[in-house]
Amino acid sequence: MKVLSKFVIPLVVFTLLVTGCSFGGKNEQKENEQSTLKIMYYDEGSFFQEYGMVFSALYPNIEIQVVENRKMYQGDNKDMDAALDKFITEEQPDILMLDTDQYKKLALDGKLYDLDPVMEKEKYNTEGLIPGMLDYLRENGGGQVFGMTPSFYSQVMFYNKDLFEKYQIEPPTNRMSWDQTIQLARRFPTDGDKKERVYGLKMGYSEDLFEMASILANSENVNYVNASQKQMTINTDSWKNAFKQAIDALDSNALYFDSMRNQGGDEPMAQSYEDYLLSDPFIAGRLAMTMGDINFINQIKQAAENEKVKDKIVKNWDIVTVPVGQQNPDQSSMMSFNNIFSIRSESPSKDAAWKFLSYVTSEDFARVKSKSNNYNGLPVRTKYITDTEGHNFAAFYDLKPSTFNSYKDFDKLPESFWGEFRGAASQELEKVKKKEQELDAALDILQVKGQEMLLKEDPVPTEGAEGAGTSESSGSVTTIETTE
Structure with missing residues (x-):
């Protein structure tokens, strides 16, 4: 045995040295x-x-x-x-x-x-x-x-703690539904001049009914069209509820929209920097709740450092998670990579x-x-x-990112669909806002019109057609339309 070991041990050592397995020879070489x-x-x-x-x-x-x-x-x-x-x-x-x-x-x-x-x-x-x-x-x-x-x-919901205390309203919490958030906003007063009054919640850019309902529907992971099957899905209970909720919120007069910033006021180019800072009602202390990301915090800090307006800037604020859908209370549709x-x-x-x-x-x-x-x-x-x-910076990551994509397979739809449908939706829903048409009737019309738009085929231009061009890729032809 002793004689055998004299040959075996050197052989093992030699093998290890050659392979580098035991001492990381190859690994160290790879590192360098x-x-x-x-x-x-x-x-x-x-x-x-x-x-x-x-x-x-x-x-x-x-x-x-x-x-x-x-x-x-x-x-x-x-x-x-x-x-x-x-x-x-x-x-x-x-x-x-x-x-x-x-x-x-x-x-x-x-x-x-x-x-x-x-x-x-x-x-x-x-x-x-x-x-x-x-x-x-x-x-x-x-x-x-x-x-x-x-x-x-990730977006979060900012809230003005002083306004909630002033009007003796309990502040928002994490994972509130959109309905709870809107009802909370409605508890703030709605009287006073538009440029001076308090608002409960900022929600989107404009008072467009379709845009508002889309925010609510998106949180519930529902879309108004099944693009892969070219099937309209706007005349459903989910969308009816989203529109009813949006109409109720708009009628409350508790909401603020970005489009209101310059209504009846100075033109943007005529504003001073200080006017610009105070044009955001949350920064100016006139808005109870608003959505924003980490960059909005930088805006608040910049305004607070301005000597001319620092006494008018919101001081006592905090954040919670954005409102969530009732079916997906642990997901955020306002989070992305x-x-x-x-x-x-x-x-x-x-x-x-x-x-x-x-x-x-x-x-x-x-x-x-x-x-x-x-x-x-x-x-x-x-x-x-x-x-x-x-x-409460944990609000930035307290919810999980939603995998729902409201634009999924939109490339399969006719190129004209998006613009045409939005135009039709704006026309029909404006009648609903003005109480000139019932919501059910408007959705019936949009379901039919939208389906007709989905079934259209993109025009295939003939060679040399004026105002159009083609781009071939992967065996398909893409139409490039121009307008005068």
Whole structure:
């Protein structure tokens, strides 16, 4: 046995040295190898400012080459899927920057690298990520995670604590329904001059009934058209309830809309900077509740630092989650991921690409990003979404992102449908607002008119037709219409 061991032990040691398995020989060598990482992004300068400079300092052996995708959006590109496929084929980026629809399509086409095994192997820390992020990516990826996102956008509901105390109204709470929120807004007084009075809630840009009902319906994950089947669905109980709720809210006179800012007042160009700051009724202390993102906080702070108006600015405010749908009380339709970074399935630099993805979703990156102005969104690590003044910043991520897409398959509809239907809806619903037509009658008309519009075929112009052009892609013809 002793004689045998003299041969076996040296053989084992020799094998380990050759393979590098035991001492990480190959792993250490890999860590020190120079590699190039091609990353798809808008432009090189903004990429390095946002991500690249710190990453390059941490990983000097990885040379980053930014391939700018701006040219995809130049010219007359109508088929953006074809433009993206062409860009990937020509540029061969290792990391793709995608929106949700692009992410879903490329994942389904098998063009993205599955990250689930990598996260398990590398013991990637998923604790501390905003709730629902990985579920969102997995659901849109067909069951697997094919990308990571370093930041997110989320709206919250701001409320003026002083106004609620003044009128002895209990303040809003997280996960209130739209109906509860509107009823709360109605408890504030509605009298007084439009430019001086108090409003309960700001809701959207204008008093357009269709726009308001769409906000309510969207929170319940219902659409007015099934685009894939070309079937109108506006004459349903869900939409009737949304319209009735919107009409009731409008009749209450408790709502404020952005379109009211300059009604009967000075033209925007004639306003001073101080007038501009006070033109927002919430900042001016005249609005009880409003929706906004992290950038709205910066606007409040800027106004509060202005010597001329700082005494007129809202001081005692806080935030809660945006109103939710009754069927989806834990989801926000006002939360989104701007950039999803995915690794191309055929990338030769997957190890380096994973280092980048894991870094931009790490606590280290979140800590650095939390020191910035957050114009590009909030970091996905909740530990660094905090406020030194004690405001409820958890409201930014307390809800999970909704995967409902009200524009799903809209590319399958006739090009004229959107404009034509919105025009018809505006005409019929204006009669409802003026009490000249019943809601049921208006929805009957829109159901029929909309169905007729859905069944229209886009005109196929003849060669050389004046005022029209064609763009062929993937065997399809896209019509480009011009108007005089």
